[in-house]
Amino acid sequence: MNKVSTIALAGQPNCGKSTVFNMLTGARQHVANYPGVTVEKKVGILSVGGTSVELVDLPGTYSFTSYSLEERVARDVILHDDPQVLIDVADCSNLQRHLYLTLQLLEMEKPTVLALNMVDVAERRHISVDSSKLEQQLGIRVIRTIGKKSFGRKELLDALAESMTATDENPQRNYTIDYGELESYITKVAEELLPLSTKNYPLRWLAIKLLENDAEALAFVSKTNQNLLATSTAILASVEEYREEFMRVTGQDIERFIAKKRHEACASICKECVTARSQAAETFSDKLDRYICHKVFGPIILFAILFCLYQVSIVLGNDLAQRVWPMWAALGDFLMQIFPQPNFLVDPVSRSLGSWTIQSVTAILNYLPIFFLLFSLIAILEDSGYMPRMAFLLDRLFRKFGMHGQSTLPLILGGVYVGGCAIPGVLATKAIPDERARLTTLMVVPMMNCLAKVPLYLILISAYFSDHSGIAMFFIATVTLFMALPVAKALSLTVLSKYESAPFIMEMPAYHLPTVSGVLHRALERMWLFVKKIVTVVIAVAVIVFVLINFPTLSTEVQNGFEQKETAAVTKFLDVTSATTLHNAVDEQNLMDLILFADGYKKAKTWSKRPCNITRNPTKICRKKSAILQYCC
Ligand SMILES: Nc1nc2c(ncn2[C@@H]2O[C@H](COP(=O)(O)OP(=O)(O)OP(=O)(O)O)[C@@H](O)[C@H]2O)c(=O)[nH]1
Ligand SMILES: [Mg+2]
Structure with missing residues (x-):
């Protein structure tokens, strides 16, 4: 192949x-x-x-x-x-x-x-x-x-x-940096390398890397040619000798000299090809950073941004969820039609399992508007360029607890904002150059608020803090971070103390205006991830719980006992109704239809409560009640 x-x-x-x-x-x-x-x-x-x-x-x-x-x-x-x-x-x-x-x-x-x-x-x-x-x-x-x-x-x-x-016919002729006084040494090393099989490494590149004391290049030469061990050892010895000689003759360190030559080459190319009208002018990003990265205003702005993030996504999202709820209810109803109808006493397993699963899944899907707003706002923060500023502001705090400004991104991906995922969070720790901070961050990322925890928070918030849901979510996110910080500190002082620490260096990119399509794509993509992850987990848990509740089934004696009670209850109900004006509407044949109708009414009433307060629309309810009375009479 x-x-x-x-x-x-x-x-x-x-x-x-x-x-x-x-x-x-x-x-x-x-x-x-x-x-x-x-x-x-x-x-x-x-x-x-x-x-x-x-x-x-x-x-x-x-x-x-x-x-x-x-x-x-x-x-x-x-x-x-x-x-x-x-x-x-x-x-x-x-x-x-x-x-x-x-x-x-x-x-x-x-x-x-x-x-x-x-x-x-x-x-x-x-x-x-x-x-x-x-x-x-x-x-x-x-x-x-x-x-x-x-x-x-x-x-x-x-x-x-x-x-x-x-590549096959006429190879490119690329720009070559003129390394001045170093050129003769590069040529000498390249010639010495000729007897070795240098595979993918171009000779000039390998010679420069050896002179630069590049660990990988040195290891390559010393290890790869077992038959030419003497040649490799001789090359490494001459490289060391050339490095010392260069230092002695020029008074310059080779690594610095090479970097200087590269920078000079870049500058000379740009002099020819780049024209900038106002180089010294302060950019919009610089002006904004005067406030955003300010010692006092910076943390206040950060605090305000996070507060708004939760206020908008949770409060507005909740409102949106209530409006979207009838759609999920209608979808649930539609899906329920494919299952067989229940009897008075026996609900077929396929129907009850289906209903149980559909209700569990729609209850979770109801949170989608909240996630949509939350993910859109996070995407705006990510795309605008605010994240590195946040890393800069948090560096001082994180450093006190053994982490690093660059820990910000892994923590955000892990869910410090609520709604993350530990896997990308842990992967993102790779970018932290400081080993101690990297391992510390890696250990605390799973403590953040991943997607799976959020529905539980929302249930608790709507049960106990429905009037202050935005603040409650802001509190949860903050508390999570402040619980993770002492753990990070303890880890960095104990098991991870032997690892090295490095300063925080991060480029501040210019601010970009996020695009609507970019933000929508990111939000929808994360929402899809949530749906895939949560819905599969919810279905699996719903099935397990259903099986645990329903199996083993009742013994024959108990079942017979229930059937007798059913017959007695139906007979009694028919006796009572026969003495009222309903006696023509209710008989044994349509009793089940009546119960199902009443059940449907009860559901409709529950759902109608979700999008708007029931007391707000009394006429609608009265109309429904009269429809039932009409049916019964
Ligand atoms: N205005 C503008 N923005 C761009 C352009 N290309 C990329 N961006 C934005 O630049 C930022 C960085 O883009 P990425 O594609 O993540 O950059 P990258 O090189 O992969 O970054 P790393 O993976 O961190 O090395 C994003 O906000 C992009 O939307 C462009 O041509 N114009
Ligand atoms: Mg990239």
């Missing part, structure tokens, strides 16, 4: 890789305006020039020198999975910084296409990038894209098809 070609999407965090992935594959990968959303590689299928290829969305990484978990994932795919083409996604509004990774990708000598994403943001900030000049400079195709609006999709696909064929 032919191996399916792979195209990998690489780039710095939050530049829109997952958005471009969604644009190309039509998938619904999690996208949000904060760095570190994608923590594992995600695979989708894409058709390029009529050929089906695998598209891999990678975690964002600022460079290939820091050994963070995300970087390891990205590096493994690029070097070991041997993708046929790389799509390097760069934020057009911040090109110089993004080129730092681009140039490192080009050193890996893979056919690369640069997706110059967020051109809309760049235009808004009066930054213009000459893409044809950039193409000439880098030696690769440069495609302008707006991932959010699927702009540039076709051009990107054409460029990918072109690059896939270019």
Whole structure:
């Protein structure tokens, strides 16, 4: 079987890789305006020039020198999975910084296409990038894209098809950084590496990495060639010697020197290709951050936002739920028609189990409007770029309890806002560089308020705090967090104390205006997750409880006893009614119909109570009562 070609999407965090992935594959990968959303590689299928290829969305990484978990994932795919083409996604509004990774990708000598994403943001900030000049400079195709609006999709696909064929016939000639005084050492190491089989590693790249003291490159050379052990040892010895010599001759440390040269290369490319009208002007995001990240106003705004979140979703959501309830009731009624009718004493198992399950499921589905509002508001917060600010504000508090500003995202995904899920929350802890904080966060994420706990909260709130439901939910969320913090502190002081701690560094992305479609998609997607998860659990529990209640069935003697009581009750009822004006309407044949009618009336009355207070509409009730009397008489 032919191996399916792979195209990998690489780039710095939050530049829109997952958005471009969604644009190309039509998938619904999690996208949000904060760095570190994608923590594992995600695979989708894409058709390029009529050929089906695998598209891999990678975690964002600022460079290939820091050994963070995300970087390891990205590096493994690029070097070991041997993708046929790389799509390097760069934020057009911040090109110089993004080129730092681009140039490192080009050193890996893979056919690369640069997706110059967020051109809309760049235009808004009066930054213009000459893409044809950039193409000439880098030696690769440069495609302008707006991932959010699927702009540039076709051009990107054409460029990918072109690059896939270019690999066989005429390989790309990429931009090469001139490392100045280091060049002679790079050449020497590359020549020494020639006898080794370097597999996917380009010689120049491997030579630079060895000189940079890259742990993986050093391990590769020392381990992979058992037959050439002496050669490997000699190479490693010369690399060490070159490093010392370079330091002695230039007085500079190689890692810093390489980073400086890369930054200089990025700056010189941008000088040629980028024009910015007002570089020094304060952006809208900067102005907003003066208040949002302020020492005093920041926490007040955070508190107010969270309070509004619960107030809107719970109070408004409850109101909406009451209006939607008759729809679920009608659906329940409709479904009940497929089951056989009950007898006076015996309710067929299929009917009672069906009714039990339908009622359990519709009771849960009734909470959907609340979830819809809650998830929409969380999506707005995620897409607007407020989350990293929240992480910044909470860092000081979290740090006191052994966590980290970056613990905010895992806790939110886990359900600190109410309605999360521990699995994505635990996965998101991967992005926390501080090992102690990562493990501490990982342990407390399951304490958050996952989707499954929310219906219970809502039942308790409507029973005891119906007049203050928003505040009650806000209280539950806050209490959960304040219960998790001491546990986090205890863990970080005891079992996790031996792990290392690192400072909090997080990029503050610019604020984006969330799109209606993006917010709706996210809210509906999470709601669907909730429905799938909860409904299957509810059905399973309902069936188990039903079986436990109904089996084993009654013994024959007890059943006979009940049947005798049934006959006696029916006879007595008919005797009593025969003495009244109802004697013509009630007989043994239509007795069951009458009971079912009364039962239906009782249900209709209960449901009519849900959307509006029964006392508000007395005429409706009177009409129903008179209909019953009419039937009976
Ligand atoms: N205005 C604008 N926003 C965009 C564009 N592409 C992506 N975004 C937004 O940028 C933010 C980040 O997008 P993601 O696709 O999550 O970025 P990513 O590179 O996958 O991020 P990580 O997984 O954290 O590395 C989201 O809010 C997107 O909606 C674009 O072309 N224009
Ligand atoms: Mg992503």
